Amino acid sequence: MTLRLLLVRHGLSSFNVERRIQGRNDLSVLTSEGEDQARRTGQALIDLPLDAVYSSPLQRAAATTAAILGVRSDSLQPVLDEGLLEVDLEPWSGLTADERAQRDPEAYQAWRLRPEELELTRTDGSRYRPIPELMEQARRFLQTLLQRHPVGGDSTVLVVGHNAILRCLILVLLGEPERGFRRLQLDNASLSVFNLQPSSEGHSVQIECLNNSSHLGQPLPAKGKGARLVLVRHGETNWNREGRFQGQIDIPLNANGHAQAEAARAFLAPVPLQRAYSSSMSRPRQTAEGILRSHPGVPLTVTGGLMEIGHGLWEGKLEAEIQAQWGDLLAEWKRTPHTVQMPEGETIQQVWERSVHTWTTIAASLDPEETALVVAHDAVNKTILCHLLGLSPADIWAVKQGNGGVTVIDMPVDPGQPAVVTCLNLTSHLGGVLDRTAAGAL
Numbered sequence: 120m121t122l123r124l125l126l127v128r129h130g131l132s133s134f135n136v137e138r139r140i141q142g143r144n145d146l147s148v149l150t151s152e153g154e155d156q157a158r159r160t161g162q163a164l165i166d167l168p169l170d171a172v173y174s175s176p177l178q179r180a181a182a183t184t185a186a187i188l189g190v191r192s193d194s195l196q197p198v199l200d201e202g203l204l205e206v207d208l209e210p211w212s213g214l215t216a217d218e219r220a221q222r223d224p225e226a227y228q229a230w231r232l233r234p235e236e237l238e239l240t241r242t243d244g245s246r247y248r249p250i251p252e253l254m255e256q257a258r259r260f261l262q263t264l265l266q267r268h269p270v271g272g273d274s275t276v277l278v279v280g281h282n283a284i285l286r287c288l289i290l291v292l293l294g295e296p297e298r299g300f301r302r303l304q305l306d307n308a309s310l311s312v313f314n315l316q317p318s319s320e321g322h323s324v325q326i327e328c329l330n331n332s333s334h335l336g337q338p339l340p341a342k343g344k345g346a347r348l349v350l351v352r353h354g355e356t357n358w359n360r361e362g363r364f365q366g367q368i369d370i371p372l373n374a375n376g377h378a379q380a381e382a383a384r385a386f387l388a389p390v391p392l393q394r395a396y397s398s399s400m401s402r403p404r405q406t407a408e409g410i411l412r413s414h415p416g417v418p419l420t421v422t423g424g425l426m427e428i429g430h431g432l433w434e435g436k437l438e439a440e441i442q443a444q445w446g447d448l449l450a451e452w453k454r455t456p457h458t459v460q461m462p463e464g465e466t467i468q469q470v471w472e473r474s475v476h477t478w479t480t481i482a483a484s485l486d487p488e489e490t491a492l493v494v495a496h497d498a499v500n501k502t503i504l505c506h507l508l509g510l511s512p513a514d515i516w517a518v519k520q521g522n523g524g525v526t527v528i529d530m531p532v533d534p535g536q537p538a539v540v541t542c543l544n545l546t547s548h549l550g551g552v553l554d555r556t557a558a559g560a561l
Contacts, residue, residue, distance in 0.1 A: 120271040120272065120273040120316070120317070121273060121314050121315065121316050122265075122268055122269070122270045122271070122272060122273075122274055122275075122276070122314070122315040122316075122322075123274070123275040123276070123312065123313070123314055123315075123327075124276055124278060124292075124312070124313040124314075124315065125164065125167075125169075125275065125276065125277045125278065125310060125311075125312055126278050126280070126285050126288065126289070126305075126310070126311040126312075126313065127160055127183065127187070127277065127278070127279045127280075127308065127309070127310055127311075128279075128280065128281065128282055128285055128305045128306065128307055128308060128309050129149070129153070129157075129175075129179045129180040129182075129183040129279065129280070129281060129307065129308070130149050130150075130152070130153030130154060130155075130156035130157040130160075130179070130182075130183045130186070130307050130308045131149070131150050131152045131153035131156060131307045131308070132147040132148060132149055132150060132153055132179040132307075133147050133148050133149075133150055134146070134147035134213075135147070135150075135153075135307060136150055137215065138215050138216045138217075139213055139214065139215050139216075140208055140211040140212055140213065140214050140215075140216070140219060141179075141205060141212070141281075142205055142206055142207060142208035142209065142211065142212045143177075143204055143205050143206070143207045143208070143209070143212070144212045144213065145177050145178055146213065147177075147178075147179050148178055148179060148182070149178075149179055149182045149183065149186075153179070153182075153183070153307065153308070154182070154186055156183075156307055156308035156335055157182070157183040157184075157185075157186030157187055157308060158186050158187075158189070158190060159308070159334050159335055159336075160183075160186075160187055160308045160310060160334060160335075161186055161187035161188065161189065161190035161191065162190055162334070163310065163334035163547075163552050164187065164277070164310075164552065165190055165191060166551075167275060167552075167553070168275060169191075169193070169195055169275055169276070169277050170268070170274040170275055170276060171195075171198070171267070171268060171274070171276045171277070172184060172188065172195050172196075172197040172198065172276070172277045172278075172279070173197065173198050173200050173203060173264070173276065173277070173278050173279070174197045174198070174199055174200070174203065174278075174279040174280070175199070175200070175201075175203035175204055175205065175279065175280045175281060175284070176199040176200070176201060176203075176204070177204065177205065177281070179281075180203070180279050180280055180281060181197075181199060183279055183308070184197045184277075184279040185197075187277070187279070197279075200260065202256060202257075202259060202260030202263065203260060203278065203279070203280040203281070203284055204256070204281075204284065205280070205281035205282070205283055205284055206249050206250065206253045206281075206283035206284065207247070207249055207252065207253070208239065208249060209239070209241050209242065210223075210239050210240060210241070210242075211223070211239070226238075226239065231533070232301075232533060232535075232536060234249075234250050234300050234301060235248075235250045235251065235298070235300060236248070237249060237250065250283075250287070250300060253283060253284060253287045254287050254290065254291065254295070256284070256287070257284060257287035257288045257290070257291045258291055260288065261288060261291050261292070264276065264278075265315075265322075270315045270316065270317055270321075270322040271316070271317040271322075282305050283300075285305050285311070286299075286300055286303045286305060287300070289303060289311065289313075289329075290303075292313055292315075292324045293324065293326075293508065293510065293514075293517060294510075294514075296508055296509030296510055297509050298509060298537055299508070299509050301536060301537055301539070302507065302508055302509055302537045302538070302539060302540055303329070303330075303539070303540060304330055304340065304529075304539050304540070304541045304542070305330050306330060306332050306340050307332075308332065308335060309330045309331060309332045309340075309542075310328070310330075310331045310332075310334070310552060311326075311328060311329045311330060311331065312326075312327040312328045312331075312552070312553065312554075313325065313326060313327065314327055314519075318454075319454065323516065323517070324517055325516065325517055325518070325519050326517060326518055326519060326543055326544070327519045327544060327553065327554050328519075328542075328543060328544045328545060328546065328552075328554065329540065329542055329543035329544070330541060330542040330543070331542060331545050331547060331552065332542070333386075333545055333547045333548070334547065334552065338386050338387065338389060338390060338548075339390060339525075339527055339541075339542065339545075340527070340541050340542060342490065342529065343529050343532070343539075344487060344532045345487050345529055345530040345531055345532045346482065346485035346486065346487055346488075346489050346490070346491070346529075346530040347489075347490040347491070347527065347528070347529050347530070347541075348478075348481070348482060348485075348490070348491050348492075348493055348527070348528045348530070349387065349390065349392070349490065349491070349492050349493065349525060349526070349527055350493045350494075350495070350500055350503065350504075350525075350526040350527070350528060351383060351406060351407075351410065351492065351493070351494045351495075351523070351524065351525055351526070352403075352494075352495065352496065352497060352500050352520040352521065352522055352523065352524050353372070353376070353380075353398075353402040353403040353405075353406040353494060353495070353496060353522065353523075354372045354375070354376030354377060354378075354379035354380045354383075354402065354405070354406045354409075354522050354523050355372065355373055355375045355376035355379055355522040355523070355556065355557055356370045356371065356372055356373055356376055356402055357370065357373045358370050358435075359376075359522060359557045360373065360375070360557050361437065362437060362438055363435060363436065363437055364430045364433045364434055364435065364436055364437075364438075364441065365427065365430075365434065365435075366427055366428060366429050366430030366431070366433065366434040366464065367400070367426055367427055367428075367429045367430075367434065368434050368435055369400050369401050369402075370401075370402060371401045371402055371405060372401075372402050372405045372406065376402065376405075376406070376522065376523075377405070377409065379406075379522055379523030379549060379556070380405065380406040380409030380410060380523065381409055382523060382548045382549050383406070383409070383410050383523050383525060383548060384409050384410045384411075384412055384413050385413075385548065386525065386545075386548035387410055387413065387492075387525065388413040390490065391490055392411075392414045392417050392490050392491070392492050393417065393489040393490060393491065394417065394418065394420070394485070394489060394490075394491040394492070395407055395410075395411055395414075395417050395418065395419045395420070395491065395492040395493075395494075396419070396420050396421075396422060396425070396481055396491060396492070396493045396494070397419060397420070397421050397422075397425065397493075397494045397495070398421065398422065398423075398425035398426050398427065398494065398495045398496060398499065399421040399422060399423050399425075399426060400426055400427065400496075402496075403425070403494040403495055403496060404419075404421060404494075406494050406523070407419055407492060407494040410492060410494070411492070414492075417492075422477055424473050424474065424476065424477030424480075425474060425477055425493070425495040425496070425499050426496070426499070427495075427496035427497070427498060427499060428461070428464070428465050428467070428470045428496075428498040428499070429461065429464040429465040430461050430464045430465075431461040431462045431463035431464025431465070432461075432462040432463050432464070433445070433461060433462065433464065434464075445462065448462070453516075455513065456512070456513070456515055456516065457511070457512040457513040457515075467498070467502065467512045467515060468512050470498055470499060470502050471502040471505075471506070471512050474495070474499045474502045474503055475502060475503060475506045478493070478503045478506075481493065482528075482530055482538070485530070487530075487532065497520050498515065500518075500520045500526070501515040501518045501520060502515060504518045504520075504526065504540065504543065505517070505518060507528060507537070507538050507540055508540055509537070518543070518544075519544050519554060520544055521544055521546045521549070521554040521555075521556035522556040522557060523546065523548075523549055523556065524544040524545060524546045524549075524554065524556070525542075525544075525545040525546075525548070526540070526542065526543045526544055526545070527540075527541040527542045527543075528540060528541065529541045
């Protein structure tokens, strides 16, 4: 029983086009392109039953919500909730980005590099910190939402808001990782999906996808000034389909896995690639080779640092077989994976160390204008993404990686800044906005 949260940022607004600071004021409206983006988002969600809809009352978000609901045949009415108001940037409201930089250069640098530490002065003379204030707002909103829609109620809730408040909601869902605000990107009319399920600690949270804008007609968000890495999980194998633990047994793609690689190839065909890397195992290598058919001449480098976790004696076995012999250890793996030493296999910490080291080495080797393809495995990708999101080895179940799913990481241009998880686990090229790939074992 899952509570599914669909988080949508409002469509392109007039202030977005003019590069003006919107914040909490209500002067900005949807552009015609923004209205079209909202309708496209509605079409992407049209087959998903919705149990409730919450929207910021600011007109750019409320209009987005109305357009999303306007393509549906049900009679859902949104709740306009002030808990979804955008960040309060009162002294900067209406200024262009350049005007803000010129008038208040120190605060502007703080916003760019250390947004959690930014302090501003309201017109009444009071000092305040916008992001900590917004984080508290996000906590209150989420607490109220979970009271109205308890986890385990098997419902789907649409939440339409703004860039900063949605980022703060995501950070609250993920346990508020350090410096998390600048690790995320949310584009206009993008869709992010979070699954909440009951657990012994109350509830668990899984990112199913993040910042998916492919329904707007472009495969990936625009690349920034730094290097970009496109991280892909390999296509399906027969053992994925059967739910068998693969680990480091070299199982090749099945027919559906090759079809997923072909879908990823078509999806990524417009994306310029200069380099490609793969785990040395056959299933990611075959996936990478399929994607690279649209990029002839791009060299493929294979590395053992991206190999899947070694499950030891569990490899080749179904979950029921593992349950019969190692029931307590399997339960611990599901509950606290970072505490488990696989029988004659690896720990998540060992996988973390080699996969993050390999990832960091690849990223450091790229020039700012380059984009590299990296194809690896479920546990490997999860450790890399937990590292990038500011999470820990204990959090690997918080990240979903579907077979053939596409994730994008943009490297920072400012020294000391975290990389940005631009989008995560895009699977719409495999059919629909939800990830319907085989659950499978690792």
